[in-house]
Amino acid sequence: MAYKYTVVCDTLGFLGYDVLEQPEEILKTIKDVGYDGADLPGAPDRADTKQLRGIMDTLELEVPEVLGAWAYFHGGEDRDLAGDNEEARQRGIKYAKKAIDYSAELGASFFEICAAQPPVYQVPFPKLPIDTLKKNFIDTLQEICPYAEERGITILLEPLNCYEAYPGVLTTIDEALNIIEESGMKNLGIQPDIFHMNVGEGSIPDAIRAAGDYVKHFHMNETNHREHGTGHADYSAILQALKDIKYNGYIAFYMPYTTQAIFNMAAQGYGQSSGDDGESQRSDLKANLEKPLKLFKELEANG
Amino acid sequence: MAFKYSVSGLTLGFLGYDFSEEPEFILKAIKHAGFDGIDIFDYPNNRNAEQIRQVTDSLSLDVPEVLGNWGGDGRDLAGGDKDTREKAVEYAKGAIDYCVVLDSPVFGFCLPQPGVTEAPISVMPVETLKSNLVDGLKEICTYAAERKVTIAVEPLNCYESYPCLMNTLNETMNVIKELDCDNIGLQPDVFHMNVGEKSITDAIKTFKDHIVTFHMNETNHFKFGSGHADVKAIMQALKEIEFSGYMTIYMPLMTRELFNMAFRGIVDEGATPVKANLEAVLTETMEYIKCVEAEIG
Secondary structure, three states, rough: OOOOOEEEHHHHHOOOOOOOOHHHHHHHHHHOOOEEEEEEEOOOOOOOHHHHHHHHHHHOHHHHHEOOOOHHHHOOOOOOOHHHHHHHHHHHHHHHHHHHHHHHHOOOOOEEEOOOOOOOOOOOOOOOOHHHHHHHHHHHHHHHHHHHHHHOOEEEOOOOOOOOOOOOOOOOOHHHHHHHHHHHOEEEEEEEEEEHHHHOOOHHHHHHHHHHHHHHHEEOOOOOOOOOOOOOOOOOHHHHHHHHHEEEEEEEEEEOOHHHHHHHHHHHHHOOOOOOOHHHHOOHHHHHHHHHHHHHHHHHHOO | OEEEEEHHHHHHHHHOOOOOOOHHHHHHHHHHOOOOOOEOOOOOOOHHHHHHHHHHHHHHHEOEEEEEOOOOOOOOOOOOOHHHHHHHHHHHHHHHHHHHHHOOOOEOOOEEEOOOOOOOOOOHHHHHHHHHHHHHHHHHHHHHHHHOOEEEEEOOOOEEOOOOOOOOOHHHHHHHHOOOOOOEEEEEHHHHHHHHHHOOOHHHOOOOHHHHOEEOOOOOOOOOOOOOOOHHHHHHHHHHOOOOOOOEEEOOOOHHHHHHHHHHHHOOOOOOOOOHHHHHHHHHHHHHHHHHHHOOO
16 A cells, blocks of 8 residues: 655755745645645644645645644744643643644644653753653643544644653653553544654664554654655664554655754744845755655555 | 773762762772773862772772763853853863873763754854864863873764754764864764764764774663664674773663752652662673673674
8 A cells, every 4th residue: 555645844944945935836846746745834823724725725735734833942932731831831722722723724634742841951851740741741632632623633642852852751652652541532643753763762663563553644754854864764664664553644754954054044034044045045845855755655665 | 802891970870879979889889790990970069089099999990081061050162152161171171180180091071052952953153163162172182182181072962962063973073173183082972873873883983093982871861772772783883993992881761750869959749769779780781781792702
């Protein structure tokens, strides 16, 4: 069975592009290159939902998932779903509900949630007891999941590495399974991510097999966040594990980090850079989209 | 040729132990477990060289390295203001003097980024950070050379250190090359290499002539075998390059309670963290490493 492929559009920023600024041009390129879908950023306040839906429908591109903006640098505000700052937790819940509405309007199946920790990370263990953080996170999920269920959205838990998420709460597949079980919520799944799994898991393929049917979406990126093949992700073994669990969801690609100038340009706002011509600094979108698709179609054919 | 093994003094805290509080008990346990030395973590306000030397000499234990306390306030050699960078150099000079009295030939350097992580890309231009770093390291190396101390630079992952400056062996060598100093080399660390390197073993082989010391630990900082570090392949690579320096072994992370007690002074209400059995952990770790060494022949 052939996989379906999608691009995590947040990572287009690594190439200097912002899908919400130039949706038509970028999404058309994604379609032309041969993708089946595009995972859109969870930015309901910035996006023109109707316009986006119209473009996706015209291009016959799916929106498999909307990615939540949970890190401070990403969301522009503290959305802490597990910590002891109740205001930040409520802010996160409010944002999640808004983003779930937006996901439903876009026709997405999934909305991603993680247990991001505040910008000054606490490694290797959090200051607060892990049980307290976990309880807060489960309370949060018990409020968000029913809201999502009424709108036909499944919430996907993405374990992040210990620098990005509270260590010991949602940093491994095992912890994700534990949260799903303890929360009792039915519309929860898991979205493994290779970059993060490389830090937290003993074995990436074994963790995939342990997650089994709960894997609903998959972030196929590299251990160093750069171009596929420049790190040490064992894609053949990972694809075999996905085959073993009879995974039939989307494979989501990250675009690679390119240069500091391009990253800063995207982080500061689309088209801006520190004095240089933003246009000329961007990477070749089509070429960067083509590379992983070609690699994985070959791997799939050989597997 | 057998490897020489040292314990990372800093990681004794993972087991709940504070080296400065009970050095004699800890050093005896280290010796008893079969280690050849201990890397002393530098606490500038508590440099008890005489006491340590007395015990290490009596036990015939080496102090292969003093691990720099670079996470301390105002020790940013790359990104801070001029005053901060000068303070960092002064700190290093004091620590190098400490190496001399401890008879330790190596001083460990790394470059933590302060406060909020800038991953995945540094905010300041990498070239500016690099230029600041090169200036500071030149001064440190000159001071160390006069005292016959070698600087071992440990590349940290992109969350702990400024991204794209010294996260890999290759990036670190690019900095070292600009120094034109003979007394500086690399201290690869398995945990950090797992994030930044394409292949840990290839990186070791590529930079074989520059490796001074080696940090052997697990990809998740827990017990060997719980992550995916290929310890056998790594030791094989070190054997292949005829590595003759010290292999520093990390103690495993145990519980949040022990870590918080040792490093943050936090004990949860009603909790009474119990220290790990030091001798048992040291012996088990040593046995594991010796077993892998025996496998590679």
